[in-house]
Amino acid sequence: MATLRTPPAMAPVPGEALLRVEEAPPLLVAADVHVGLGSWEPRAPRPYAATGSGLAERLIAVASREGVSRLLLLGDVKDPIGRVPWWLRDELGSFFADLTGAGLDVEVVLGNHDAELAERMPRGVRVRGAEGLLRRQVGYFHGHAWPSDRLLRGAHTLVMGHLHPGYRLALPREAGGSGKERCWVRTLFPPPSPSELARSRRHPFPRAREAIVLPAFNPLCANEALNRSAPARGHRFMVRRFLARGRSRAFLLDGTDVGELPWGPSPGFGDQDAEARPLNPGSPPRGAGPARRRSG
Numbered sequence: 001m002a003t004l005r006t007p008p009a010m011a012p013v014p015g016e017a018l019l020r021v022e023e024a025p026p027l028l029v030a031a032d033v034h035v036g037l038g039s040w041e042p043r044a045p046r047p048y049a050a051t052g053s054g055l056a057e058r059l060i061a062v063a064s065r066e067g068v069s070r071l072l073l074l075g076d077v078k079d080p081i082g083r084v085p086w087w088l089r090d091e092l093g094s095f096f097a098d099l100t101g102a103g104l105d106v107e108v109v110l111g112n113h114d115a116e117l118a119e120r121m122p123r124g125v126r127v128r129g130a131e132g133l134l135r136r137q138v139g140y141f142h143g144h145a146w147p148s149d150r151l152l153r154g155a156h157t158l159v160m161g162h163l164h165p166g167y168r169l170a171l172p173r174e175a176g177g178s179g180k181e182r183c184w185v186r187t188l189f190p191p192p193s194p195s196e197l198a199r200s201r202r203h204p205f206p207r208a209r210e211a212i213v214l215p216a217f218n219p220l221c222a223n224e225a226l227n228r229s230a231p232a233r234g235h236r237f238m239v240r241r242f243l244a245r246g247r248s249r250a251f252l253l254d255g256t257d258v259g260e261l262p263w264g265p266s267p268g269f270g271d272q273d274a275e276a277r278p279l280n281p282g283s284p285p286r287g288a289g290p291a292r293r294r295s296g
C-alpha cells in the first residue's frame with residue numbers, strides 16, 4: 001500500500017484563479033482555461049482577456065511575478081467540447097507558443113473538453129490523460145472521470161478543476177453587490193474506515209485527506225453557485241464520488257472564507273482542523289500584501 005506523507009505546501013495566488021505548489025522548482029496550476037470559449041463563430045467579438053492571447057498573457061504575467069517557470073493546465077484547455085474547429089487551430093497554437101516562448105515548461109492533463117488536443121499539442125508540451133498525474137503525494141486530475149488507481153491510493157491531496165465553482169453573494173450586482181463570484185473549494189476528508197478500504201469496488205477507495213478544486217481560469221466561464229443550487233449534472237460525479245464524503249468550504253479569490261458548502265456528512269468531523277488550516281490563512285484584502293503560502 002502506498003504510504004501517505006506530507007505533500008508540498010500549496011496556496012492560491014491571491015486574486016488569481018491559480019494555485020502555487022511549492023515543488024522544487026515551484027509549479028503554477030490553472031484549470032478550465034477554455035481557450036476558444038465564445039469563439040463559436042470565427043472572429044466573434046470577445047473580451048481580450050478571454051482570447052488565447054489574453055489568457056496566455058495573464059498566465060505569463062503571474063508566472064513572472066511569482067518567479068515560477070512551470071505550468072500545469074488541469075483540463076479543459078480548449079473550447080468547444082468536440083474536435084478542434086478550424087477557426088480555433090491558430091489561436092490554440094499561438095496560446096501554447098506564447099507560453100513556451102516565454103520560457104514556461106508546460107504540462108497538460110486532459111479534461112472532458114480536450115478531444116483531439118493531444119494530437120495538436122506542440123513539441124515540448126507533455127500531455128497526460130484523464131487518469132491524471134501523481135507527484136509528491138498530490139494527485140492532479142480534471143475531475144470528470146476516475147483518475148488512475150495509483151493516484152487514488154497514493155494521493156494525500158487531490159487537486160481538481162471541472163466544477164467551475166462559484167458562490168452567490170447576498171447582494172445582486174444591481175444592488176451594489178458583486179453577484180456570483182468564482183471561488184475555491186477545499187474539502188477535508190475523514191480517514192477511510194477499515195470497512196471502506198475492504199469494500200470491493202471497481203476503483204480503489206481514495207486515501208486522500210483533502211481536496212482542492214480550482215476556480216475556472218477563463219473569466220467568461222459560467223460558474224455554478226454552489227451555495228444556492230445542487231451541482232449540475234455534469235459535475236455530480238465529482239461531488240458524489242469525492243467531495244461529498246468530506247466537508248467543504250468555499251473561499252473567494254481574495255481569500256475570504258465564505259463558509260461551508262451544503263453537501264457532505266453531518267457536522268462532527270474536521271471542525272477544528274478546518275478552522276486551524278484555512279485554505280488561505282490570514283488573508284489581507286485583495287492587493288494588500290504579498291503572496292501567502294500555506295505551510296502544511
Ligand SMILES: [Fe+2]
Pocket residue numbers: 032034076113162164216
Ligand atoms: Fe470546464
